[in-house]
Amino acid sequence: xxxxxxxxxxxxxxxxxxxxxxxxxxxxxxxxxxxxxxxxxxxxxxxxxxxxxxxxxxxxxxxxxxxxxxxxxxxxxxxxxxxxxxxxxxxxxxxxxxxxxxxxxxxxxxxxxxxxxxxxxxxxxxxxxxxxxxxxxxxxxxxxxxxxxxxxxxxxxxxxxxxxxxxxxxxxxxxxxxxxxxxxxxxxxxxxxxxxxxxxxxxxxxxxxxxxxxxxxxxxxxxxxxxxxxxxxxxxxxxxxxxxxxxxxxxxxxxxxxxxxxxxxxxxxxxx
Numbered sequence: 586x587x588x589x590x591x592x593x594x595x596x597x598x599x600x601x602x603x604x605x606x607x608x609x610x611x612x613x614x615x616x617x618x619x620x621x622x623x624x625x626x627x628x629x630x631x632x633x634x635x636x637x638x639x640x641x642x643x644x645x646x647x648x649x650x651x652x653x654x655x656x657x658x659x660x661x662x663x664x665x666x667x668x669x670x671x672x673x674x675x676x677x678x679x680x681x682x683x684x685x686x687x688x689x690x691x692x693x694x695x696x697x698x699x700x701x702x703x704x705x706x707x708x709x710x711x712x713x714x715x716x717x718x719x720x721x722x723x724x725x726x727x728x729x730x731x732x733x734x735x736x737x738x739x740x741x742x743x744x745x746x747x748x749x750x751x752x753x754x755x756x757x758x759x760x761x762x763x764x765x766x767x768x769x770x771x772x773x774x775x776x777x778x779x780x781x782x783x784x785x786x787x788x789x790x791x792x793x794x795x796x797x798x799x800x801x802x803x804x805x806x807x808x809x810x811x812x813x814x815x816x817x818x819x820x821x822x823x824x825x826x827x828x829x830x831x832x833x834x835x836x837x838x839x840x841x842x843x844x845x846x847x848x849x850x851x852x853x854x855x856x857x
Contacts, residue, residue: 597656603629605661607727608735608846609715610668611638612759614650615843616657619850628836628850631656643716651726663730665723666845670761670777671697672713672734680710690714704737707744707772711737736775738845739765743807743832744772751803753790754832755818756844757810762786764793766804773797783817790822801825807832809844 597603602622608615613635620626632654636646651657673693680686680703690701690712699714713734723730743754747767756763760781766774774797778789791801806822808815809832822829835851836842842850 597659600660601662603661605631605657605663606846606849607657607663607665607730608668608843609647609665609719610735610843611640611643611715612636614647615846616654617842617846617850618661621662628842630842640716644718644722647716647719648722648726658726663727664849665727665730665732666735666738666843666849667702667713667715667719667732668735668843668845669713669715670779671699671715672711672736672777674709674711674775677705677708677710686710686712702732702734704732704734706737706740709772733845735843735845736763736765736777738848739763740772740775742848743767744770746807746833748805750805750827751794751799752805752807753794754807755786755790755809756832757783757786757808757814757818758843759811762789762810764790766793766797766799768797768799783814784821786814786818787821791825802827806830809834 603618604621606617615633616631618629634650671694675689686701699717701712701714702720704711711734747770749769752767754765762780763777774793780786804826806826806829819829834847836847
């Protein structure tokens with residue numbers, strides 16, 4: 586899959602033929618367009634920007650990123666993916682019956698002032714927040730956009746790749762690793778951990794498995810993200826795990842695109 590910035594001539598006049606995907610984290614933003622009908626059309630990278638982590642100014646930086654790139658304000662079907670470690674999972678049944686989103690979220694994250702956003706994935710609901718005022722800004726500025734958590738996207742798409750064994754998916758980014766564990770096609774864990782050395786990730790994988798009563802030798806591990814770190818982790822895990830392989834991503838030649846965004850961009854039609 587080719588990826589290019591819109592310096593080449595691209596017809597954006599029919600916004601119904603394009604799907605906008607915006608990925609937002611504490612460290613920056615990426616926005617891209619995917620043609621909804623023609624899979625041969627390259628993925629168009631509208632812009633990407635990075636900034637120093639500073640929660641006090643995060644909302645203003647996100648707002649500036651949007652306003653400085655007015656093409657993202659056009660009438661596209663839009664998915665916004667929020668990468669955040671301020672996230673927890675709650676059975677959807679509890680949410681539907683008791684409406685306890687804010688109570689649960691504030692109990693787990695007492696210092697977070699943001700109202701949690703929600704995403705239902707199967708029979709679980711993710712409660713998540715990045716910065717106060719972000720959801721209101723999105724509703725005002727990009728009405729109709731579907732807001733998703735990065736872990737929710739990973740759970741949904743990686744769940745389609747699972748078999749009948751115990752499988753762990755690990756996506757490595759700078760300083761963070763997402764660890765998802767599926768047991769017989771059912772999600773058992775989906776967490777984000779900090780790391781300094783790649784061995785920290787290996788330790789966290791074993792820790793998650795042990796908390797569920799599993800041994801490393803039972804795990805089929807699939808890796809994505811930073812290539813050098815994935816190779817190092819593969820060397821660490823191969824002697825102790827059942828197997829270690831690479832996660833098959835829907836886009837080729839797009840390693841710099843966040844994995845959750847790559848999964849959504851791999852679809853040629855909007856799924857709403």
